[in-house]
Amino acid sequence: MSRTAASRAGGAGPPTDGPRDRQAILAATLDALGEHGYARMTVEGVATRAGVHKATLYRWWASKGSLVGWALGAGLSTGPVADTGSTRDDLVTWLRGTIDNYTSTPAESALPALLSDLASEPGTLEGFRRSFLDARRANCAATVTRGIERGDIPADVDVGLVMDVLAGTVFYRQLVSGEPMDAALAERLVDLVLTGQIPRVA
Amino acid sequence: MSRTAASRAGGAGPPTDGPRDRQAILAATLDALGEHGYARMTVEGVATRAGVHKATLYRWWASKGSLVGWALGAGLSTGPVADTGSTRDDLVTWLRGTIDNYTSTPAESALPALLSDLASEPGTLEGFRRSFLDARRANCAATVTRGIERGDIPADVDVGLVMDVLAGTVFYRQLVSGEPMDAALAERLVDLVLTGQIPRVA
Amino acid sequence: MSRTAASRAGGAGPPTDGPRDRQAILAATLDALGEHGYARMTVEGVATRAGVHKATLYRWWASKGSLVGWALGAGLSTGPVADTGSTRDDLVTWLRGTIDNYTSTPAESALPALLSDLASEPGTLEGFRRSFLDARRANCAATVTRGIERGDIPADVDVGLVMDVLAGTVFYRQLVSGEPMDAALAERLVDLVLTGQIPRVA
Amino acid sequence: MSRTAASRAGGAGPPTDGPRDRQAILAATLDALGEHGYARMTVEGVATRAGVHKATLYRWWASKGSLVGWALGAGLSTGPVADTGSTRDDLVTWLRGTIDNYTSTPAESALPALLSDLASEPGTLEGFRRSFLDARRANCAATVTRGIERGDIPADVDVGLVMDVLAGTVFYRQLVSGEPMDAALAERLVDLVLTGQIPRVA
DNA sequence: ATTTAAACGAGACGGTACGTCGCGTCTTTGT
DNA sequence: ACAAAGACGCGACGTACCGTCTCGTTTAAAT
Incomplete structure (x- = not known):
């Protein structure tokens, strides 16, 4: 109902307006992916690495999958x-x-x-x-x-x-x-x- | 503990000698795969469907992955x-x-x-x-x-x-x-x- | 920062000077309490119902508990x-x-x-x-x-x-x-x- | 559908057949209660103290409340x-x-x-x-x-x-x-x- | 009328805990 | 020796709500 929800509706796509620490999150996600692989990386790990709280990630991405999807799209x-x-x-x-x-x-x-x-x-x-x-x-x-x-x-x-x-x-x-x-x-x-x-x- | 362990050592490969209900397990695995996809299917679900206990599956296959790998190889x-x-x-x-x-x-x-x-x-x-x-x-x-x-x-x-x-x-x-x-x-x-x-x- | 803090120091007691929408907040708090009970009611819900922002509530009451405490004292x-x-x-x-x-x-x-x-x-x-x-x-x-x-x-x-x-x-x-x-x-x-x-x- | 579910149906009452470490869980729950109070104690804390995993507690009690309810009933x-x-x-x-x-x-x-x-x-x-x-x-x-x-x-x-x-x-x-x-x-x-x-x- | 300080709206965020799920292990009990 | 039954450890997931914070904007009193 708010803009947040609207921006998430698209799914894996990049949120129209993102969290404050977009860059750190992007880097942390790609790092984690590279180090552990998709299955073994954890959302909490990404959050910590990005200096952000797990809840923040879930505020902007609907799931681990959509976070990684966004990161790959934005990072490669x-x-x-x-x-x-x-x-x-x-x-x-x-x-x-x-x-x-x-x-x-x-x-x-x-x-x-x-x-x-x-x-x-x-x-x-x-x-x-x-x-x-x-x-x-x-x-x-x-x-x-x-x-x-x-x-x-x-x-x-x-x-x-x-x-x-x-x-x-x-x-x-x-x-x-x-x-x-x-x-x-x-x-x-x-x-x-x-x-x-x-x-x-x- | 001897032959069991030995037969599992190979990993994904077909067990040298399998469980009694091979056919039911094969069918159940492929069914579950088709219905839910790999990530959402569960080993326990396969066991139930095959009329077998989960532990039996783990006696013959080392992991969910090797079970499915075997099923795909044997079933397609x-x-x-x-x-x-x-x-x-x-x-x-x-x-x-x-x-x-x-x-x-x-x-x-x-x-x-x-x-x-x-x-x-x-x-x-x-x-x-x-x-x-x-x-x-x-x-x-x-x-x-x-x-x-x-x-x-x-x-x-x-x-x-x-x-x-x-x-x-x-x-x-x-x-x-x-x-x-x-x-x-x-x-x-x-x-x-x-x-x-x-x-x-x- | 001066009077606000001072007025909150008392804790559960009624703020010496309150927010503008006192009455709406009182009603919203008691309503929420009646509908959901203390544990399941949410401060954000009270705020919305009162047409007020959550931060306003926390400006005048130190916690959910003191808000409800005040409401019970004022409303019964x-x-x-x-x-x-x-x-x-x-x-x-x-x-x-x-x-x-x-x-x-x-x-x-x-x-x-x-x-x-x-x-x-x-x-x-x-x-x-x-x-x-x-x-x-x-x-x-x-x-x-x-x-x-x-x-x-x-x-x-x-x-x-x-x-x-x-x-x-x-x-x-x-x-x-x-x-x-x-x-x-x-x-x-x-x-x-x-x-x-x-x-x-x- | 299993016996577990049946035994939990009663709610707060003591499960007819409980987890293996009943005594440790009882003690840990009452300890945590005494130390931190109901609101500040955590289910995970009880689990750790009892040398048990959180999931085990949730296997036998439907919620924090029913765990504590059982402990009070059994412990006083x-x-x-x-x-x-x-x-x-x-x-x-x-x-x-x-x-x-x-x-x-x-x-x-x-x-x-x-x-x-x-x-x-x-x-x-x-x-x-x-x-x-x-x-x-x-x-x-x-x-x-x-x-x-x-x-x-x-x-x-x-x-x-x-x-x-x-x-x-x-x-x-x-x-x-x-x-x-x-x-x-x-x-x-x-x-x-x-x-x-x-x-x-x- | 204009300035100015406090209150307010908006909403992202950190944090804690909750309750859930599924994998893979283990023990007990037959057979 | 294998199998059924099922409790358990474990790790991660996703959720909820509290209370805090920043940043603009409104309101209202004071000049």
């Missing part, structure tokens, strides 16, 4: 990709950023447990997607669009699926198959979608 | 792919099976949380990969090998990466991006890796 | 007992008023919890006794004194104990034993202390 | 009054026990807050009355009955009211009026109800 690099003139290079740059996101300590194995937790708060899951993924996907889409304009990519390309191929392969490798993430991975995946070159063994 | 379809003579068709068939696995209720969002849980019991994670993934990946690899023999696929293809592209895209779409899983997805992905056709919008 | 009837010429009748009248006080919704079960709360703020408990009880006891004592002058009561009667017998029986019945408070109770108790008639069953 | 002396042949002496003995109960550290100011807390769990309040009061009142009633048989007390005496007068006066004095509890109090009250002697100042 998300800058747009510079236009170097080469569609391939730009996509590789973007994919490397994505790889960094998925292999950096905080997010690494946080995402799966997080997604699982958020599955029980349905609105929150969608909110997390919007705040975490959309910015990243928009950056990629922009790069692809430039590629289309240059004629490097057909105009009717299914951008969503391309992004799922690029990010999904990385994500799956990191979490499920556990195969190593070699340095050339980004190039090989971009070449696959761009020029149809089936990946070969190094 | 895993049959080898028939050789139809068409590499493309066989790969599509395999991928459709994978999609079914990832979109069927039990496994749907169980895998991420499971992987996260298993991450804290180090050996167990690897054990799960071996028991759950290897069979599926072997099937795919066999199909690819036949494709190589037929000359449809270059001999030095990076099979591991191909599998990550196929399965990873599906996995990511289901769990992270949340985009719909249309019927033609399997063909489009196989065509991408096989003939380099960039996916276009329908 | 406390008029002196008229002199009808009959000592018995006057005492019965007084005792009936006491019964009303203890059985009316607000005070009913508020007193015990209140006393318990006030026990931790030592001075406040005594302050509450002075402001709440003394007026009532003075009324009774006056009636007894008239009885002594009339020769109805021996001059060396222990007035304090008589009052404890009258009020205590009622209080205990209401709160502890839970036995019903029949209509003739006042007469029977007065007759007991006045003429030594042991109470008989109706 | 409740023995029957010996028959000395003198009705007056026996009643005095009984009343002295009651005074002890109400002035001993644990119960002293625990009862009011307890009663207030229990007011919100209605069944529990009644359960507490049954387990705490009934034994004591039965003892008194037995003594009165002997007095009737001896002809010391009229047969149609209202025993319930007599007990309320005796215990209520003591209770009220202790908690509300705060007047001192002198040594002769028991005799004076018994004489009041027995022989109609109005209490005089010492």
Whole structure:
């Protein structure tokens, strides 16, 4: 009924007006995530580390899941990709950023447990997607669009699926198959979608 | 105390000799998974449903995670792919099976949380990969090998990466991006890796 | 900071000069007390009901306990007992008023919890006794004194104990034993202390 | 649905089969009560002191209130009054026990807050009355009955009211009026109800 | 009329304790 | 030897309410 409640209604998304110590909380959350992983980190631990009381966190986030969701969305690099003139290079740059996101300590194995937790708060899951993924996907889409304009990519390309191929392969490798993430991975995946070159063994 | 402990030492792997009510436990575990998801299902609930006592489960599995890991490995379809003579068709068939696995209720969002849980019991994670993934990946690899023999696929293809592209895209779409899983997805992905056709919008 | 602090120093007693909305606060406090009981009523609820901010309450009262203590003292009837010429009748009248006080919704079960709360703020408990009880006891004592002058009561009667017998029986019945408070109770108790008639069953 | 739930249904009453460390819990509860009072004692503190986990307490008692209610009922002396042949002496003995109960550290100011807390769990309040009061009142009633048989007390005496007068006066004095509890109090009250002697100042 | 000091509204916050949940362990008792 | 029954330790979760604090804004008395 107050503004607080209204700002929380969105779920995982960043509260429109947050607590006073936003920055400290963000840092503390990502730290805890990196140190202990999602399941073993505790809300109280985050509070202590941030110099804030647990109740304050629950005033602004509905659950542990939405706090972490917000932190990941707010804390991971998300800058747009510079236009170097080469569609391939730009996509590789973007994919490397994505790889960094998925292999950096905080997010690494946080995402799966997080997604699982958020599955029980349905609105929150969608909110997390919007705040975490959309910015990243928009950056990629922009790069692809430039590629289309240059004629490097057909105009009717299914951008969503391309992004799922690029990010999904990385994500799956990191979490499920556990195969190593070699340095050339980004190039090989971009070449696959761009020029149809089936990946070969190094 | 001897064989019990020994059989559990392996972690997530299937116990060398199991409890009496294996089938009921398997069914109960998958049911619970499908109904509540990994995080919200409870070991006690599984026990009750299986008409077994919780302690019995812990006698044979080291943790909730290893129980679920075993159930997924034992319960999801895993049959080898028939050789139809068409590499493309066989790969599509395999991928459709994978999609079914990832979109069927039990496994749907169980895998991420499971992987996260298993991450804290180090050996167990690897054990799960071996028991759950290897069979599926072997099937795919066999199909690819036949494709190589037929000359449809270059001999030095990076099979591991191909599998990550196929399965990873599906996995990511289901769990992270949340985009719909249309019927033609399997063909489009196989065509991408096989003939380099960039996916276009329908 | 000067007068405010000074006026609060007294504890449970009525502030020398109060907030603007005294009446609304009094009503809201007694209402809340009657509806939820002492333990379950909340200061914030009282504030809202009174159209006042919580901080205002804490500006004038040191604690929930002292607020309620003040409200009970200010809100319950406390008029002196008229002199009808009959000592018995006057005492019965007084005792009936006491019964009303203890059985009316607000005070009913508020007193015990209140006393318990006030026990931790030592001075406040005594302050509450002075402001709440003394007026009532003075009324009774006056009636007894008239009885002594009339020769109805021996001059060396222990007035304090008589009052404890009258009020205590009622209080205990209401709160502890839970036995019903029949209509003739006042007469029977007065007759007991006045003429030594042991109470008989109706 | 299990026996545990069934045994708790009664509310404040003693569980039919209790936790393993009943004695330690009883002692710890009464200790905590005596040291800190009802409001300031904590369930977790009781658990620690008893060498037990908080969850164990909540497994057997529905709330802090019912735990304390049980402890008071189980921990305070409740023995029957010996028959000395003198009705007056026996009643005095009984009343002295009651005074002890109400002035001993644990119960002293625990009862009011307890009663207030229990007011919100209605069944529990009644359960507490049954387990705490009934034994004591039965003892008194037995003594009165002997007095009737001896002809010391009229047969149609209202025993319930007599007990309320005796215990209520003591209770009220202790908690509300705060007047001192002198040594002769028991005799004076018994004489009041027995022989109609109005209490005089010492 | 204007200044000025106190009271007030708004609401975030620290703190304490509550009561809950589910995992995994252990003991007891059959079978 | 295994299994049923179920109490228990443990750790964390999320909630509630108290009482404090800061910051603007209103009110009302004093100049």
